[in-house]
Amino acid sequence: MVSVIFIAPPAAGKGTISKYLVGNFGYTxxxxxDLLRKAxxxxxTFGRNIKQLIDEGFFVSDEIVLKLIERELEKIKGKAFILDGIPRNILQAKHLEKIFEKINVDKYIVINLDILEDTLKKRATGRRLCNDCHLSYNIYFDGFKPKEENVCDTCHNPLxxxxxxxxxxxxxxxxxxxxNTLPLIHFYQEKGLLYVVDANCTNAEILENVEKIIKGEEND
Ligand SMILES: [Zn+2]
Structure with a gap:
């Protein structure tokens, strides 16, 4: 399986897609x-340093994040992975390349979830949650609206x-x-690693397209 780096804005559906790939294709x-919280x-000393930074609300440096990623990639050597939350800028991307080289990650692709600002805004700002059953609704999208305004369909609690x-x-x-991220898209495009997936559709359609790309890479 080819490893995947996702480039997507917050609320573009990256979480759902990653979960699906982990469950159905055995990705790590x-x-x-997650890695920072675990560390x-x-x-x-490394762990205590990170704890202190998090506890005190300080920014965790690129250097620490990259070190953490390198350590994890060493552990799962040979397995296909999905990177989430990195790279966030060109500098991280260049460092990642060096890490990949060092531990022989031979094949990876970059998938950009392309989504309109308006769709994204509705996804993020229209989200409503039920504290009881943890169902998630969206007041802007048919099929995701609660039956009664601002009330959970199953528990009837306020959302x-x-x-x-x-x-x-x-x-x-x-x-x-x-x-920070748009320059990354150009960076990976120039390297011929970039795929763009239209994410202005349903999760099922996005998944189908991502799956096609991954399977296509396998058959190369
Ligand atoms: Zn509920």
């Missing part, structure tokens, strides 16, 4: 957020909106994404 998902529990899904949070995250 390496998410920088922070280690009783080592909640996460602070993260507020419009200001969305706008600031999206701006950061554009600034």
């Amino acid at each position: 998902q390496l998410s920088t957020g 922070a529990k280690e009783d080592t 909640l909106r996460r602070e993260d899904d507020a419009e200001e949070v969305f706008i600031s995250r999206y701006q950061t994404y554009l600034k």
Whole structure:
């Protein structure tokens, strides 16, 4: 199986797709957020440093994140992986290339989930959650709207909106994404590693297209 790096803005459906690939194709998902939280529990100098940075709300440097990724890739050597949360900028991408070379990752592709800002905004700001059954709704999309406004279909509890899904949070995250990530798309395009998948459709359709790309790479 070919390893995959996803480049996608927040709320583009990357989580769902990764979960599907892990479940159906045996991928190992390496998410920088998960790895940092795991490392922070280690009783080592490295672990304690990370814990301190997280606890004090400091930015974890590229150097630490890359070191963590390198260590995990060593552990799963030979297995296909999905990278989530990295690279976020060109510098990280260049370092990743060196790491891949060092541990002989011979084949990987980059999938960009291409999504309109308006679709994305509706996905993020329209999300409503039920605190009880953890069902997720969206007030903007048919099929995802609760039957009764702001009430869970199954438990009849009022639905909640996460602070993260507020419009200001969305706008600031999206701006950061554009600034840092768009140059990455060009970087991987020049290397011939980039696939662009239209993500303005249903999750099922996105998955189908991602699957096609992965299977196509296998048959190459
Ligand atoms: Zn519920």
